[in-house]
Amino acid sequence: MTRPPLLRLEGETLAWDGAAVLSGVSLSLARGERLVLLGRSGSGKSTLLNAIRLGLEAQHPAPRLALVPQDPGLVPQLSVFHNVWMGRLDDHSALHGLRVLLHPPAAARAQADGPIARVGLNGFARRRVGSLSGGQKQRTALARALLRGGDALIADEPVSAVDPRQSGDLLEALRDRFETMVLALHDPARALAIGTRIIGLGAGRILFDRPARELSLQEIHALYEA
Numbered sequence: 001m002t003r004p005p006l007l008r009l010e011g012e013t014l015a016w017d018g019a020a021v022l023s024g025v026s027l028s029l030a031r032g033e034r035l036v037l038l039g040r041s042g043s044g045k046s047t048l049l050n051a052i053r054l055g056l057e058a059q060h061p062a063p064r065l066a067l068v069p070q071d072p073g074l075v076p077q078l079s080v081f082h083n084v085w086m087g088r089l090d091d092h093s094a095l096h097g098l099r100v101l102l103h104p105p106a107a108a109r110a111q112a113d114g115p116i117a118r119v120g121l122n123g124f125a126r127r128r129v130g131s132l133s134g135g136q137k138q139r140t141a142l143a144r145a146l147l148r149g150g151d152a153l154i155a156d157e158p159v160s161a162v163d164p165r166q167s168g169d170l171l172e173a174l175r176d177r178f179e180t181m182v183l184a185l186h187d188p189a190r191a192l193a194i195g196t197r198i199i200g201l202g203a204g205r206i207l208f209d210r211p212a213r214e215l216s217l218q219e220i221h222a223l224y225e226a
C-alpha cells in the first residue's frame with residue numbers, strides 16, 4: 001500500500017508583502033524523498049522551503065521537523081554543546097531544559113557527543129560558538145539537527161560555508177539520519193549526488209521537477225545561465 005504524501009501544494013502563489021515570488025507552485029513530497037531546490041540567487045529557494053515547512057507544520061499530526069535555516073540562529077555566548085542540545089529543548093519541560101543548560105549532566109553531554117563528532121567538531125563541545133569560524137558554526141547547526149532527528153529535515157544551504165570535501169561528508173551524515181529531506185543547495189553536483197529529486201526554479205516558477213537520476217549537470221547549469 002502506498003503511503004499518502006507528507007505534503008501537497010496545488011497551484012499556489014508564494015509572495016512576500018503582496019509581491020509574488022513564485023506562481024503556480026504544485027508539488028507533493030513523499031516520505032523517503034530527498035528533494036533539492038536549485039536556482040539562481042533570488043529565484044525563490046528559501047521562499048519555497050519556507051512554504052514547504054509551513055505546509056508540513058500545518059498537518060495533523062504534524063511531522064517532527066529538524067530545521068537548518070540560512071541564518072542558523074545559534075546563541076554565540078553559549079558553548080557548542082549548549083547550542084547542539086537546544087535541538088532537543090522541546091522534548092522536555094521548560095524547567096528540565098533550563099536545568100540542563102545551567103548544569104549540563106554527563107548524560108546530556110554524552111548524547112550530544114556523537115553528533116558533535118560526526119560533524120568534525122571533536123574537542124569543541126565546550127567552546128563558545130561566538131569564537132568559531134563560519135564553517136564551524138554551520139557544522140554546529142548541523143550537529144543540532146542531527147541530535148534532534150525527526151521525520152524530515154528542512155535545510156537552507158546547509159553546507160555553504162564548508163569546503164567541498166567536507167560538504168559531501170556532511171550531506172551524507174544528514175542523509176543517514178533523515179529519511180526525508182528538503183534542501184536548498186547552490187552546488188549542482190552535490191545536488192545530483194544527494195538528491196532523489198530536483199526542482200529547478202527560475203523566472204518566478206518551477207522550471208522542472210524531475211528525478212535526479214534523469215537529470216544531467218548540463219540541464220541544471222542552464223538554470224544559472226543568462
Ligand SMILES: Nc1ncnc2c1ncn2[C@@H]1O[C@H](COP(=O)(O)OP(=O)(O)OP(=O)(O)O)[C@@H](O)[C@H]1O
Pocket residue numbers: 016017021039040041042043044045046047048184
Ligand atoms: N523575509 C522576506 N521578506 C520579504 N521578501 C523576501 C523575504 N525573503 C525573501 N524575499 C524575497 O523573495 C525573493 C526570493 O528570495 P529567496 O530568499 O527565496 O531566494 P533564494 O533563491 O533562496 O536566494 P539565495 O540563493 O540568495 O538565498 C527575493 O526577491 C527576496 O527579496
